[in-house]
Amino acid sequence: MSQHKNSSIYSLALVADAMANSGDYISGFVELLSDYANDHAEKYFEAASVRSYFDAELGIEISEEIATFLISRLVKAGMLSTTRIGGGGTVSYKWVGRAKNTSLDAIQGELEGEISRLLKAFMSFVERNFAEFSMPDEDRALEGLTKVLASIGSQVEVGEANSGSLEEDSDPESQRLTYLAGRFIADLADANLELFEFSIKLTGAAMLAEALADMRNPGARHSSLAGRTFILDAPVVIDALGLAGHLEKENSKFVLDRLRALKATVGVLEHSVDEIAEILKMVLSAQSFERRGSIGNALRTGQVREPELRAVQMDPEAAIKDLGISIFKTENVTPNSVKYFDESHENELMNDLLGGGGWSNPVAAERDSRSVAYVMRRRMGKRVVDALEATYLFITNNVTLRNRTHRFCTSSGLFSDRHAGPIIMRRRMATLLWLNDGNATIKELSRRQILLNCDRVVRASPALIQKMQYWLKNLNGGKADHFAALLLKPRSAQVMSDLTLNDASIVTSGNAEELLAAMEAELEKKYEESAADKMLQQSLVHGAIVSDLVKGQEELKGSNLSLEREVLTAKESATAENKMRKATALRSANIVYSSSVRKFDAFMKLSALMFVFISVLPVYFAFLNVWYAIISALISLFTIRFSYDAIRKYFMEHALSNAKKHLSTIGAGEFNVELKIDSGTQKLEWRK
DSSP: OOOOSOOHHHHHHHHHHHHHHHSOHHHHHHHTTHHHHHHTTTSBOOHHHHHHHIIIIIOOOOOHHHHHHTHHHHHHTTSEEEEEGGGSSOEEEEEOOOOOOHHHHHHHHHHHHHHHHHHHHHHHHHHHHOTTSOOOOHHHHHHHHHHHHTOTTTOOOTTBOTTSSBOOOSSHHHHHHHHHHHHHHHHHHHHOHHHHHHHHHHHHHHHHHHHHTTOSOTTOOOSOOTTOEEEEOHHHHHHHTTTTOHHHHHHHHHHHHHHHHTTOEEEEEHHHHHHHHHHHHHHHHSOGGGOOHHHHHHHHTTSSOHHHHHHHHHOHHHHHHHTTOEEEOTTOSOGGGGGGGOHHHHHHHHHHHHHTSOOOOHHHHHHHHHHHHHHHHHHTTOOOSSGGGOSEEEEESOHHHHHHHHHHHHHTTSSOTTSOOSEEEHHHHHHHHHHHOTTSOHHHHHHHHHHHHHHHHHSOOHHHHHHHHHHHHHHOHHHHHHHHHHTTSHHHHHHHHHHHTTOGGGOOTTTHHHHHHHHHHHHHHHHHHHHHHHHHHHHHHTHHHHHGGGGOHHHHHHHHHHHHHHHHHHHHHHHHHHHHHHHHHHHHHHHHHHHHHHHHHHHHHHHHHHHHHHHHHHHHHHHOOHHHHHHHHHHHHHHHHHHHHHHHHHHHHHHHHHHHHHHHHTTOTTSOEEEEEETTEEEEEEOO
16 A cells, blocks of 8 residues: 555545456455455454544545445455354454465556556646646645545535535645646546546545445345435535536436436425525525525526526426425424424534534524424434435435534434434435446446536635625726626636635735736637637638639639639528518518507407497487487497597507517517508508
8 A cells, every 4th residue: 555644545546446347346445455454464353443444544434334244255355264252153253464465566556656647647737837836745735636536534525615605725725735636637637538537436436435434234235215205405406406507417316316216205395495495596686706606606607597596596396396306394294203303302403503513594504403303203213224224314415414413313312323314415325326226337427526526626716706806896896897797707717716726815905906807818818719710710611712822823713703602602691591580570570560450450349339339329218219220320330430540540550669669679670660551451561
C-alpha cells in the first residue's frame, strides 16, 4: 500500500480494478487486507478490529456485518484458517501470514502509476491555467482530488451545505484546492478521456465504499420491494422534477425508476409539498445574484427557465403526481403508532436540529422532525438491518439531517447502531439499488456522480457573488446591475470563479471592478469567437471559391457567378419565406376579423327581432287589429335597416382593429391590413 497520508484513493483504486476486471467488488476488499493478515498472523479474527483497520488505515467505513461477510472469502484466499475451540463445534478463525503476492504487487504498482499520472496531470493543469496559485505538496493535492472524486472522510455531498448552497470550507487553501480539482476533473472529460474513465472508476468504488457503511447483508437480493414505502425529501423531488439541473434529475430518476421497477411505493409528505412551493417562490422572488444552490445555478446556466419554476410553484401537486409520486398526510397514522416516536421525541429532535444541527429556520426543523416521526411511527417499532427491508424509509440529500437523526435515535434507544435508520442519502440509495440489480451498470451511475460533484464545486459560490455585489453596489450601482446580468452568462461567471478560485475573501473594493471587467472581456471574447465561427462556416461553405483563385480568371468568374446565384437563391428563399409568413398572418387575421363580424351579425339579428316584437305587441293589444300591427312592423324594420348599416360599419371598424391587434400579438405587426369587398365578400388584404 502507498505510503501517502491519504491512502483512501489507493484503496479505492484497488477495489475499482477488481470491479472492472471481474465485476466482483468483494475480491477488491479482500486484497486490501493482505498487509493486515501478515501483521496479525496467528491472531483471531475480530470483525470490530477489521472495521477499525478499514476506517483508520484505508479511509473506508464498513459495517461489522460486511467485515464478517468477508470471512468466507478470506478463508478461500488462504488468509484465514479455521479452528475448533476446545474440540467442540464452535468454529474460530485465525489470520494466516502469506508470502508477498507478486501479481497483486504488480496490480498495485500499475494502479499507483495511474494515480501518479492523474496527480501529475492535475498539477500540470494548475500550472498552465492558474499559475498564480502555489500548488502545495502531493499529499494535499491528492486530498483535493479525493474530495471531489470520492468525498471520502467527511461523507458529504460535495459542495452542498444544509441550506442547499455551496459549502464554505473553513480552510481557504483547502477550498481553493477543491475548486481547482473540480475544474481539472471536469476538463478531463474533453482533454484526457483515459484519465477521466479512471476517475469514474474511482468514484464508483467510492460510492460502493460509502454504501457499505449502511449495508448489513451484502448477499441479499430483493426481486420485489412491494409493500415498502419510500418517502422523498422536498429537494429530492425538486431534483426529480428537473428544476435543479440535468444531472440532479438523472440521478434522482435512476432511484425512482429502480424503485418503481421493484414495485415499491414512492411518496412525498404534504408539508414537503408546501416546502417545494415555498422554495420555488423564494427563488423566483430573489434577484438573480441572490439565487443560491442547484436551482439558482440551473437558472443561471439555462438548464431551467423561470416559467417552469412558476408553473410548479403554482401547482406542485399536479407536477408531483405526473411523476407518479403519491402525496401522504402526516396525520394519517394510528394513535397506537405514535408511541414508537412520541411528541417528546419529535420536539427533542427538532431542538437538536436547531441547536447543534445548524438549522436556522424553525419551520424547516419542524418539517424535518415531522418527516422522521412519520417514518418511525409507520414502522411500528420494527427494526431491520437491511435498509431495503424497512417498511418505510426517508430519502434525502441532507447528510447532516441523516447523521443527527441516526445519532438521536440510537442515543434514545429507539434502535441500535447496526440497524437501518429512518433516513438514507439518495446517493447511497442509488448504490444499494445498483448492488441489488446485477443488470444495472455502476459506470453510468458514477459518471453522473463525478460530473455532479464537479458541478457543485466549480459553480460560483453565494458568498463570492454577494461579496462582488456588495462592493460594486457601493462603488457604482449601475455596475452592480450589470454584474447581475453577466452572472446569467456561464462563461462570464466561470471567469469570476477562476480568478478568485471561488474564494470570497479575495474580493475587495480594490479589485471588484477589475473582476467585472474580466467578466465583460470574456463575454466580448465569446461574441468574437461566435462571429469568427460564423465566418469560418461561411468560408467552408464557399471554400471552393477561395481555392479556385489560383486556377485562373475564368474559374474565378465561374465561382463568382456561383456565389451570386447562391446570394440570389438566398434572397428568393427569404422572399418566399416572407410571403409565406405574410400569408399565414393574413389567414390568422381574417379568422379573427370574421369571428368578430359573425358575433356582431348574430347579436344584431337577435336585437332586431326583439325590437320588432316590442314595437308590434303594444299596437296589437291596443287595437286588436292585424293590419295596424303589420304596418307598424314594416315601419320598425325600415327604421332598423338604416340604423343597422350605420352600426354595422362602426363594428366592422372595431373588428378590423381587433385583427390588427392580433397581428401585433403574433409578431406580425409590421404588416398592415385594410378592408376590401370582393364579390360581396368581406375580407382583409395587405395594404398596398
